[in-house]
Amino acid sequence: MIFLLVVAAIFALLGAVHGYLWRRLVRDTTSPGSGARRTGTVLAVVLPLLTVGALVAPRAGAPFRLQQLFAWPGYLWLALVLYLTLALLAGEVVRVVWLRAVRVRETVPEPVREQIREPEPVPAGADAGGDAGADAGAGGDTAVASAPPAPAPAAPSRRLFVARSVAVGASAAAAATVGYGTYSVLSGPRLKRVTVPLAKLPRAAHGFRVAVVSDIHLGPVLGRAHTRRIVDTVNRANPDLIAIVGDLVDGSVADLGPAAEPLRALTARHGAYFVTGNHEYFSGAQQWVDQVRELGVHPLENARVELSGFDLAGVNDISGENYADGPDYDRALGDRDPARASVLLAHQPVMIHEAVRHGVDLQLSGHTHGGQLWPGNLVAAAANPTVAGLDRYGDTQLYVSRGAGAWGPPVRVGAPPDVTIVQLASRQA
Known part of the structure; x- marks a missing residue:
């Protein structure tokens, strides 16, 4: 019931926003009955329907080709709606100031404006008495200053x-x-570097580099070419280990298996590891776990591996709780040697609180996209302890990647996609 209410509220909001856009972009700028108005009105109906189709088709199990047909125009229009609305709201201020200036100008009669610009010279010999006499000769009327006319509406x-x-x-x-924003996504992720000192990290592991990749979101829009761009970015950095921290896909293995195939080319001295994100549970999590394993990426399903210098652990996403497959911190971390440094892969930043309780030194996460579309960072900040970058919670540090792809619109504004090389530093070095 709550889900249906939320969906109804979202569609009501979309309807209200599109009504506003139609009014400002179509009704106010075209003549009644004109071809331009008819075309604009048709687009005001068709474009939001494409957006609805892009959002609903994957959940409805529509054929992948149909999902792709809706996705590009529907998602791009969704991004345009956001920035059209913001720009038009800013334009309301321009509209008010501009029309007020026009009204003020139109309330001043043209002869008065001419007099203001070029006053008439006073005739020689004229005086107050003469003026008075002239006035009396004209009938003795007394001159009364008239009030300025009220502002009139601007001309149509x-x-x-x-x-x-x-x-x-x-x-x-x-x-x-x-x-x-579209170019930012389709040109591939930027390479970022950050150094994280760990108190328990031995000198021998100083400088160990982990490539953090999150939120690739392969789907109807981002496919095989996007995966290849990410793999090339990671391999150029030559990391010691690769960590894919969830939201790899938005779709089934049957539809997106070929798009994920380039992951097979990932190379790192200590291999590549994967944990689930919330979107894997919308797409068949277990099938994707099996698929990434077949591609040579090691899933960490509430598990841990001991590397030279530190423990690497991974937990399932909290969305897995709805599928009896949620995170199990005791299984992943419970029996480890607390004297060793530990790095935890966990998709959502909110999982940091459990990481702190289990004595984790560093958690690597994604999920937020850094907000993806400004001012979405404000919404992301309300739901996550850290939106992007490095932060500290007690003795545990948290690094949140903005992600290498995009969900929904293949657009990023104010939050460019990234792959981050996290370099671990020993305080003994």
């Missing part, structure tokens, strides 16, 4: 010009923002 042509100018400006700003 002026209002139309302002509406079209704001609409064009907002559309250009939104299109440029989404275009840049």
Whole structure:
């Protein structure tokens, strides 16, 4: 019931936003009955339906080709809606100021404006008495200063010009923002580097480099080419170990197995490891665990491996609790030697609190995308202890990657995709 209410609220919000966009972009800028208005109205109905199709098709089990057909236009329109709305809301201020300036100008009659610009010279010999006499000769009327006329509404042509100018400006700003954000995703993740000192790390493990990869989100939009870009970025860094910390896919092995195939080319001296994210549980988690193992990536299902210098552990995502497959910290960490440094792979930053209780030295996470689409970072901050970067909770450090892909719109604004090389440092070095 709660789920249905949330869905209803989301669709109501989308409907209200599209009503506002239609009013500002179509009704206010076109003539009634014109072809432009009819076209705009049709688009105002079709485009949100494509977005709904992109969101619903994967959950409804639609054929993958149909999912792809909806995904590109539907998700890109969703990103455009966000920035069109923000730009038009900013344009409301421009609209008010501009129209007010027009009204003030139109309340001053043209002859008065001419007098203001070029006052008439006073005739020679004229004086107050003469003026008075002239006034008396004209009938003795007394001159009374009249109040300025009330501001009149701006002329329709002026209002139309302002509406079209704001609409064009907002559309250009939104299109440029989404275009840049799409390029940011499709050009591949940036390589970041961060050094994390660990008190228990022995001198022999000083400088050990872990490539943190999260939130690739292979699906109807991002496919095999995107995986290859990520693999190339990781391999160029030549890490000692690769950690894929969840949300690898948005779809089934049957649909996305070929897209994940380039992961087979990942190379690192100590191998590549994987833990589930929440999206794996929407896509068949166990099938994907088996698939990544077949690709040469080692799943850590509430498990631990002892490496030279530290313990590497991984826990299932908390979403797995709905499938009797949730995180088990005791199984992953319970019997380890507490004198050894420990690094935990856990998809969601909120899992840091359990990591602290179990004496973990460093947790590596993803999930937030850094907000992905500004101002989404504000929403992400409300739901996660850390949105991106390195943070400390007691004796445990947490590093959160912004992720290498994108969910939904293949667009990132203010949160570029990244692969992070986390270099472990020994305080004994």
